Amino acid sequence: MxxxxxxxxxxxxSFCPKFPYFINVLGLDQYEQKRGTVTAGRKLHQLHERNNPNYTPHTSNGKKLVARKFYSAKLDLSGKIxxxxxxxxxxxxxxxxYSDICDISDTLLVQLGLxxxxxxxxxxxxxxxxxxxxNKTQRKQIPVVIDDAIKNHSLEILEKTKKVIQMGIMPDADFDNRCLNCCFRKICPVGSLNSK
Incomplete structure (x- = not known):
């Protein structure tokens, strides 16, 4: 890589093991710019990056970091907060x-952990x-404790992602409701090319 x-x-x-295969192995695009929720979410992020750069939404005294990018040579991983x-x-x-579904999902825990x-x-x-x-039609704040279990799980998902890309083989994934609105639903087989 x-x-x-x-x-x-x-x-x-974490959302679907086939995503890194389609994106990183086959080089397909998600065309996120055509998805209204994604576009609205990006605009919300840009608004918060621009407005009140020193305002902290908590009773904490500290320095606010906004839209900072980080890189780990050890993990060969980059990310933006x-x-x-x-x-x-x-x-x-x-x-x-940018969602009204106030759920701390596995994908969100992986993001927070990494x-x-x-x-x-x-x-x-x-x-x-x-x-x-x-923050969409309502605003809700949910605190999350970041412990070693979350970080270790995130690192496991990182290794699985790297393995898919290195091997270049489409992994198995189960069909569920997420598939109905997936950008790859027209080209994704229900089973895997690498069946057991």
């Missing part, structure tokens, strides 16, 4: 989601908690 994997690549594997609050002895990760690892490696301070802010 010439380019490092991104946290988004790994999160997509929405926001974080750098305190004296720790960093609080803030992730914004971003926490990148922050810790680059800034040398622990990330013990995150706050996920869901």
């Amino acid at each position: 010439n380019m490092p994997l991104t946290v988004t690549d790994v999160v997509e594997y 929405d926001e974080a609050i750098e305190m004296d002895d720790e960093i609080i990760l803030i992730e914004r989601k 971003l926490s690892i990148l922050i810790e490696e680059n800034l040398g301070k622990p990330v013990k908690k995150a706050v996920v802010i869901f």
Whole structure:
């Protein structure tokens, strides 16, 4: 692999193991710009990056980090945070989601785990908690404890993602409701080319 994997690549594997095959092996595009929710979410992120760059949404005294990119040579992984609050002895990760479904899913935990690892490696301070802010028609903040189990699970998903790309074989995945709105639904076989 010439380019490092991104946290988004790994999160997509967590959503469906076939995503890194379609995107990183076959080089297919998701055409996210055609999806209204994705576009609206990006606009919301840009708005928060621009407005009130020093405002912290918590009663914490710390330095606000906005839209910072991090890289790990050890993991060959890069990622971009929405926001974080750098305190004296720790960093609080803030992730914004444009959704009314206020659910801390496995894909979100993988994202938080990998971003926490990148922050810790680059800034040398622990990330013990995150706050996920869901914001579409309502606003809800959910605190998440970032522990070793979340970080280790995220690293396992990272390794599985790398394996799919290195082997170049489409992995198995189960059909479920996510498939109905998938950008690859027209080309994705229900089974796998590498059946057991």
